[in-house]
Amino acid sequence: MAQLKVIVNKLNKRTGPITDFNDKSNIKGAVFKGHIFEGEEKLTNILGKWYCDQSGYYYWGEGLDVISLTSTNNTSPVTNSNLGKATIGLPKAPPEDLPLNETQCLKVARWMETHFGSKCETAVENTPFTKQLLYAIVCKETAIYIYKWINEYTPEEILSFCVFDASGDANGTRKAFPENTAAFIKKYGQTLANELITEANKTRALRGWGPKHWVYAGYGLFQYDLQHIQTDQAFFEQKRWYFIDDCIEKVMKELMSKWKNNTNDLFHTIKAYNGSGKKAENYANSVLQFLNWINKGI
Structure with missing residues (x-):
């Protein structure tokens, strides 16, 4: 088994592989971008690789990223032999939306x-x-x-x-202080806010984004x-x-x-x-x- 992550917006769940994407006869549902599950590579045909999950459903391989070649449930943790160090366990559940493979x-x-x-x-x-x-x-x-x-x-x-x-300004969901840029300016003033905004905008530019008047x-x-x-x-x-x-x-x-x-x-x-x-x-x-x-x- 491998740990697999869906990388397309929607991926059909099928009872078996197909050779023509117009074939809708064996679709039994769908999974969506970011979903993580366990499965194994079963075969390769004209459309590419196909993976099968633990329930027997098939998924087109080009819509998946292999996060780990070994299932987290079947992998023994790497124990820490150093005296006084914390025991390193496995994840308690497959992590969702891993930022890296x-x-x-x-x-x-x-x-x-x-x-x-x-x-x-x-x-x-x-x-x-x-x-x-x-x-x-x-x-x-x-x-x-x-x-x-x-x-x-x-x-x-x-x-x-x-x-x-950018939480607080970008999506309004921040609970910790400062809840947004306005709250920061109210307590610490415009001068420090401007310095931090400048730093944030340097990184935004590096990421190909335009400037914002946000304290990150x-x-x-x-x-x-x-x-x-x-x-x-x-x-x-x-x-x-x-x-x-x-x-x-x-x-x-x-x-x-x-x-x-x-x-x-x-x-x-x-x-x-x-x-x-x-x-x-x-x-x-x-x-x-x-x-x-x-x-x-x-």
Whole structure:
């Protein structure tokens, strides 16, 4: 079995392969973009590869991305033999909407190892965590963007580009402070807001987007959230996300605080690091999937 992700808007579920797309006779339903399930490659015909799920339904292979060649349910976790380190389990459920496939994940992890491995190793000494966990968090937080940049820009440039998350202004769903740019300006003023807006628009331009008058909410490789400005204003005023030492310090501080309430439970520590509810559970499942790939692949 492999873990498969639907990459087209709609993919028909069929009782068997076909050789002509006009044949609608064996359609029994559909799955939609982002859906993840388990299946195995059965055959190749004139239309390409066909995969079969555990219920016996067939799917056209060009509408799928193979996330993992081994099912997460059948794969043994990579245990952590280092004394004092957290046990690394498998995802509790197949993660939804993984931002990277296995190949992309490992590319980013190797980049992290090459440029920041020693600093990450030092940071996790005498903690329950490993540097590979930090790489896995990057894979979930920012790698969907940076893996496209690592052959074009220096590590220092990439660090400076890591201004993401327009929640609040883009979709109005942000609950943490600041709820939007207006709320930020009301408390911290237009001058600091303009500085952060300029940083966000540099990254927007890099992504091919026009400027917006929005204060973004996530800063750095690990996406230190803007809500922390209430107790850590200097990080944002001084643009400390440009520096890997500061980024690592923030993520480690947050992980350690969550570990205290979830001792010996890496899944719930990662979940709490992100928040609560189903989205945070999926976050933890995604990070654990990346972590297992990284531990086996580098």
